[in-house]
Amino acid sequence: MTLDLFFQYLFAGITYGSIYAIVAIGYNIIYNTTGIINFAQGEFVMLGGMIAITLLPLVPLPVAIALAVGITMLIGAVIEILFIRWLESPSVLRLIIITIGISILLREIALHIWGESIRSLPYFYGNEITTFSVGSVHLSPQVLWVIATCSVMVAGLSLFFKFTPTGREMRACSANRTAAILCGISTRNMVTLSFMLSAGLGALAGCVMSPITYTQYDSGTGLAIKGFTVAILGGLGNSMAAVAAGLLLGIIEAFSVSVVPLAFQDAIAITLLLIILFVKPHGIFGSGEAARLKDF
Amino acid sequence: MKKKNSLKILSLCGFVIAVQLLTLVTGTQYFLTQLTMSAYYGLVVIGLGVLMGYAGQISIGHAGFFAIGGYLSAALTTHNLLGVAENPLVKLLDQVGFLAMSQDIYGDQLLTVSPWAACLIAVGAAGLIALVLGVPVLKLKGHYLAMATLGFGTIIYRLLLATPYFGEADGISDVPSFTILPALGSLPPIVISGDFSLRVVNYYVAWGVLIIGMILLLNLIDSRVGRALRSLHSSEEAAEAVGVNTAGFKVGVFVLSAIFAAFAGVFITHYNSGIGPSEASVMKSVRYVALVAVGGMTNLWGMLIMGVSLTFLSLRGVFGSMDDAVFGVILIGVMLFAPNGVLSVREFFVTRKKETAE
Amino acid sequence: MSQQVQLPMLELQSIHKTFGGLHAVNDVSFRVDPGAIKAVIGPNGAGKTTLFNLIAGNLPPSAGAIYFQGKAIHGKKPHQIAGLGMSRTFQNIKLFHGMTALECVMVGCHLRSKAGFIGGMLHLPGSRKEEQWINKRSMELLELLEIAEYADVEATSLAFGQQRAVELARALASEPKLLLLDEPAAGLNIYETAEVARLITKIRDMGITVLLVEHDMSLVMEISDEIVVLCFGEKIAEDVPAQIQKNPEVISIYLGEDEQ
Numbered sequence: 001m002t003l004d005l006f007f008q009y010l011f012a013g014i015t016y017g018s019i020y021a022i023v024a025i026g027y028n029i030i031y032n033t034t035g036i037i038n039f040a041q042g043e044f045v046m047l048g049g050m051i052a053i054t055l056l057p058l059v060p061l062p063v064a065i066a067l068a069v070g071i072t073m074l075i076g077a078v079i080e081i082l083f084i085r086w087l088e089s090p091s092v093l094r095l096i097i098i099t100i101g102i103s104i105l106l107r108e109i110a111l112h113i114w115g116e117s118i119r120s121l122p123y124f125y126g127n128e129i130t131t132f133s134v135g136s137v138h139l140s141p142q143v144l145w146v147i148a149t150c151s152v153m154v155a156g157l158s159l160f161f162k163f164t165p166t167g168r169e170m171r172a173c174s175a176n177r178t179a180a181i182l183c184g185i186s187t188r189n190m191v192t193l194s195f196m197l198s199a200g201l202g203a204l205a206g207c208v209m210s211p212i213t214y215t216q217y218d219s220g221t222g223l224a225i226k227g228f229t230v231a232i233l234g235g236l237g238n239s240m241a242a243v244a245a246g247l248l249l250g251i252i253e254a255f256s257v258s259v260v261p262l263a264f265q266d267a268i269a270i271t272l273l274l275i276i277l278f279v280k281p282h283g284i285f286g287s288g289e290a291a292r293l294k295d296f
Numbered sequence: 297m298k299k300k301n302s303l304k305i306l307s308l309c310g311f312v313i314a315v316q317l318l319t320l321v322t323g324t325q326y327f328l329t330q331l332t333m334s335a336y337y338g339l340v341v342i343g344l345g346v347l348m349g350y351a352g353q354i355s356i357g358h359a360g361f362f363a364i365g366g367y368l369s370a371a372l373t374t375h376n377l378l379g380v381a382e383n384p385l386v387k388l389l390d391q392v393g394f395l396a397m398s399q400d401i402y403g404d405q406l407l408t409v410s411p412w413a414a415c416l417i418a419v420g421a422a423g424l425i426a427l428v429l430g431v432p433v434l435k436l437k438g439h440y441l442a443m444a445t446l447g448f449g450t451i452i453y454r455l456l457l458a459t460p461y462f463g464e465a466d467g468i469s470d471v472p473s474f475t476i477l478p479a480l481g482s483l484p485p486i487v488i489s490g491d492f493s494l495r496v497v498n499y500y501v502a503w504g505v506l507i508i509g510m511i512l513l514l515n516l517i518d519s520r521v522g523r524a525l526r527s528l529h530s531s532e533e534a535a536e537a538v539g540v541n542t543a544g545f546k547v548g549v550f551v552l553s554a555i556f557a558a559f560a561g562v563f564i565t566h567y568n569s570g571i572g573p574s575e576a577s578v579m580k581s582v583r584y585v586a587l588v589a590v591g592g593m594t595n596l597w598g599m600l601i602m603g604v605s606l607t608f609l610s611l612r613g614v615f616g617s618m619d620d621a622v623f624g625v626i627l628i629g630v631m632l633f634a635p636n637g638v639l640s641v642r643e644f645f646v647t648r649k650k651e652t653a654e
Numbered sequence: 655m656s657q658q659v660q661l662p663m664l665e666l667q668s669i670h671k672t673f674g675g676l677h678a679v680n681d682v683s684f685r686v687d688p689g690a691i692k693a694v695i696g697p698n699g700a701g702k703t704t705l706f707n708l709i710a711g712n713l714p715p716s717a718g719a720i721y722f723q724g725k726a727i728h729g730k731k732p733h734q735i736a737g738l739g740m741s742r743t744f745q746n747i748k749l750f751h752g753m754t755a756l757e758c759v760m761v762g763c764h765l766r767s768k769a770g771f772i773g774g775m776l777h778l779p780g781s782r783k784e785e786q787w788i789n790k791r792s793m794e795l796l797e798l799l800e801i802a803e804y805a806d807v808e809a810t811s812l813a814f815g816q817q818r819a820v821e822l823a824r825a826l827a828s829e830p831k832l833l834l835l836d837e838p839a840a841g842l843n844i845y846e847t848a849e850v851a852r853l854i855t856k857i858r859d860m861g862i863t864v865l866l867v868e869h870d871m872s873l874v875m876e877i878s879d880e881i882v883v884l885c886f887g888e889k890i891a892e893d894v895p896a897q898i899q900k901n902p903e904v905i906s907i908y909l910g911e912d913e914q
Contacts, residue, residue, distance in 0.1 A: 107620075520784070
């Protein structure tokens with residue numbers, strides 16, 4: 001492998017890896033406040049992309065993206081209020097099945113609105129053939145957009161959780177829900193907020209990746225599984241580790257192209273997921289003790 | 297079997313015969329095709345039901361086992377082995393009587409694995425895969441188990457789509473018919489085939505298979521194993537304390553439900569004379585979960601009734617382009633409003649009455 | 655002398671269990687002689703239930719060894735230990751949801767029966783016969799514990815004391831040599847506690863060794879042959895009840911607790 005090719009793969013890996021990381025963080029936010037794995041997480045990404053694409057003829061790109069994120073957040077809130085909020089101590093099995101149902105519903109609605117055609121947002125800067133060079137490596141500017149957006153999102157989130165009162169309340173909820181309730185925090189609103197937040201994150205990721213990966217009504221499913229792989233890889237609930245794990249999976253996938261036929265590429269992430277689940281279900285960065293303390 | 301169940305089985309048999317006669321009288325025999333397929337899908341649902349409802353282990357990958365059964369038996373009975381007749385493995389298969397010669401529609405000689413042997417290999421493979429997968433996977437709980445089985449289902453789907461031996465996106469067609477019983481004296485042979493003239497026979501074969509499956513599972517639930525499964529669902533710790541090997545029983549019931557799914561896959565593939573990758577899709581797996589849920593997690597009869605009737609409606613195209621959406625809505629609706637299944641409403645009122653009577 | 659050389663029913667050799675930095679059980683050793691009723695007492699948080707979970711195999715010990723009739727059982731799975739002849743009840747009763755009292759006890763017969771998947775599905779004559787035997791035996795146990803009238807009632811809807819009895823019947827159904835009882839009198843009134851005491855003695859008279867963890871001193875003093883006192887995970891005394899009552903260290907612990 002030439003050095004150029006190596007860097008080409010590396011950047012592809014980082015690009016996809018950042019997206020996986022964002023999806024994983026979406027899982028983590030909801031998981032931390034509720035203990036739910038939201039199987040519809042991938043659909044938020046798809047919705048973000050689709051809504052922005054639909055709005056684009058009417059408004060400029062940044063507005064379309066902002067609106068898409070806002071609308072998806074609203075959808076996230078509606079979903080939580082309609083399907084999760086009023087359940088009294090539902091079993092894990094019930095929650096799994098409900099979120100799976102939600103994901104099917106969102107996908108089917110998307111299919112009826114947008115059909116099966118593959119769409120995409122335009123490149124944020126230049127077009128498909130625009131490249132810039134780092135040494136002898138040619139990269140699309142969109143790659144930078146993806147990486148930059150994801151970095152900003154991660155940084156913004158950690159600031160949000162650390163320094164804003166709402167962020168702190170959400171963390172309190174995840175640490176000990178009963179105690180949080182006793183402190184007067186409305187945990188129900190926190191749950192709604194966590195759905196909105198993770199829907200918004202997903203939607204933004206869906207917008208920046210759309211020019212590269214395209215958007216289709218069912219593009220959420222694959223992302224959901226990969227995002228989950230990353231969330232598990234980093235240890236459920238641990239968002240910083242999710243970033244590292246996301247990059248790791250992205251890079252592994254990118255380099256696997258040179259070894260494994262493209263058709264099997266998706267199987268790599270899933271195989272990796274299965275292996276981790278079997279060997280180290282609390283994630284490669286997570287500790288066993290901490291995992292056991294969490295109530296699965 | 298308990299008397300109550302025997303009675304129900306008998307009425308089911310009566311119902312099956314009545315439906316056939318009804319289609320005959322009303323000239324709606326075209327319904328039989330979908331009724332036959334619904335029965336096979338029902339087999340998957342009740343098998344999954346024992347795993348999910350009684351043992352409490354979710355699987356969102358059962359379409360994978362269905363597809364392993366269907367695809368393997370399809371591939372084995374269609375791929376011509378004449379070119380590789382000298383291969384030691386093929387020779388071995390020949391010696392144990394697993395191979396059959398036939399002619400295709402162009403009159404060319406075909407050497408393939410015979411349907412019975414293919415069926416055994418396919419179901420055996422599904423069981424073996426379930427065993428190998430089940431040992432590590434069933435150590436997981438809740439979300440982890442759900443994702444792992446979903447992952448398994450997705451891998452099978454991707455592999456089928458990417459493997460030329462399994463026809464990639466086209467699937468496998470021209471699968472021969474499956475003679476379950478050869479002609480005995482004056483009795484005609486029993487053949488699984490989509491042939492127009494065999495419609496009624498196949499209807500009864502499918503429902504016969506489903507009823508046998510039902511009897512086996514009803515017996516199982518009321519046995520030592522069934523109690524062990526129900527106990528580990530409720531409390532693994534307490535089950536272990538009385539000596540139930542929870543890990544072993546979980547894997548056992550996982551394999552059993554995979555075998556049920558694989559049998560259904562084999563039969564339906566011969567009936568449709570083909571199988572496509574959509575049978576392995578995640579949506580199919582989710583659909584089976586939905587049917588178990590809607591029938592009631594601990595209610596085999598509910599699963600059978602809802603599984604067969606909803607599948608029938610779906611196959612008739614009643615839901616049109618909203619097919620998947622309907623199952624999504626069902627899934628959410630049932631889990632939100634009737635987590636014990638829609639047929640448990642009656643039970644709900646009955647127990648209520650009892651309580652007030654006391 | 656012959657009592658001395660007899661193989662102990664259960665023997666713990668310097669058992670340790672740590673959770674993170676916390677020493678829940680620290681260097682505990684004792685033995686339970688066959689046919690005895692032995693009690694483990696101690697204030698809240700003394701590590702009694704942890705000790706039980708270590709013996710029953712629900713937790714692996716951090717260090718040390720546990721022998722059951724001379725066989726090492728540390729590191730074995732709970733169902734394997736149960737298979738060797740050890741049975742237990744739980745402090746917070748764990749009956750099976752959706753099962754009648756009778757069915758719960760029938761699950762307890764698991765180890766004494768062997769019908770598998772095939773036998774169960776085909777309802778073979780052998781497993782049918784076994785099923786009748788399980789049914790009969792479970793009824794007998796319910797009668798023994800005087801709750802036969804509730805056989806067909808859903809176990810989890812029974813009164814607290816009756817649930818305890820069902821759990822006990824379930825534990826006895828596997829015909830254990832050693833029975834572990836985790837706070838058998840917790841949540842019971844004095845009459846019910848007296849009833850439990852009578853039952854435990856009855857069980858011992860059936861030839862089953864009993865090891866119990868208990869809070870209720872009256873019960874423990876009345877029925878046990880020997881008592882182990884735990885405090886903060888350490889064994890501070892082991893003696894016959896009369897001596898334990900006089901032990902100054904034990905008194906200070908319990909009085910100290912009273913002062914709070």
